[in-house]
Amino acid sequence: MSVKLEVWGDRALFSRPEFKVEKVSYDVMTPSAARGVLEAIYWHPGLRWVIDRIVVMNPIRFNNIKRNEVKSTISPLGVRTALRKNGMVPPLYTAEDKQPRAAMYLRDVRYVIEAHFVLTDAMDPDYSAAKFQSMFNRRASKGQCYHHPYLGCREFPAAFRLRESDEELRGFEMGNRDLGFMLYDMDYSDPENIKPMFFRGVLHNGVLDCENIEVMS
Numbered sequence: 001m002s003v004k005l006e007v008w009g010d011r012a013l014f015s016r017p018e019f020k021v022e023k024v025s026y027d028v029m030t031p032s033a034a035r036g037v038l039e040a041i042y043w044h045p046g047l048r049w050v051i052d053r054i055v056v057m058n059p060i061r062f063n064n065i066k067r068n069e070v071k072s073t074i075s076p077l078g079v080r081t082a083l084r085k086n087g088m089v090p091p092l093y094t095a096e097d098k099q100p101r102a103a104m105y106l107r108d109v110r111y112v113i114e115a116h117f118v119l120t121d122a123m124d125p126d127y128s129a130a131k132f133q134s135m136f137n138r139r140a141s142k143g144q145c146y147h148h149p150y151l152g153c154r155e156f157p158a159a160f161r162l163r164e165s166d167e168e169l170r171g172f173e174m175g176n177r178d179l180g181f182m183l184y185d186m187d188y189s190d191p192e193n194i195k196p197m198f199f200r201g202v203l204h205n206g207v208l209d210c211e212n213i214e215v216m217s
Helices: 031-041 076-085 129-142
Strands: 002-012 047-056 062-070 098-119 153-157 159-162 176-187 195-204 207-209
Touching (some): 002 031, 002 129, 002 153, 031 047, 031 098, 031 176, 129 159
Antiparallel strands (some): 002 098, 002 159, 047 098, 047 207, 062 098, 195 207
16 A cells, blocks of 8 residues: 655755754655655554655755744743742743754755555554555645645645656666665654664665665664
8 A cells, every 4th residue: 555745845954863953954855754744644543654765856955044043942840830839931032032043954855755554553443454545645636634744844845746657756866875874763662762763874866765774773
């Protein structure tokens, strides 16, 4: 039960976790970001999306931008304490707490996400794999979504359309390109100790193969 979805946008930023303050994007979309796009269109507790391939259709181009961001956060502990004492939560004035920060993002991106789903124990007996696939294809072809999908950051919305052709897709370049270590996903098997999982990303003829990778935690 596989699907193909084409997504594109003017900007994208798939943040590298090793940069703490400044935001720097990976060269291509990560598997977890691709899964997030699919879940935005159709999610159900009875299925789990698995990314097979990400085809990079446009050349990889970067741009830099500077923007003002809020540098402070309101502590949840402080909120609970304030509510317990007098019910007044200390305000955060963004105009007085802003700080300029740089970001390196991708521009003019276009990807084709090839994925399939596996059924989970939460699947309703009235549903089937064929029904899940039909519902996703119908929603994607009509442009329907639970929330608008985005390309790494919510300020970079993604346009999308269903790819119904079985043609073999080719990426923007031939040959191999080493992408270095990339974030694959987060391991939630232990809720008390959530761990990131990484893999060595390689583009082969413009395609990121997510099926045959070795995941490291």
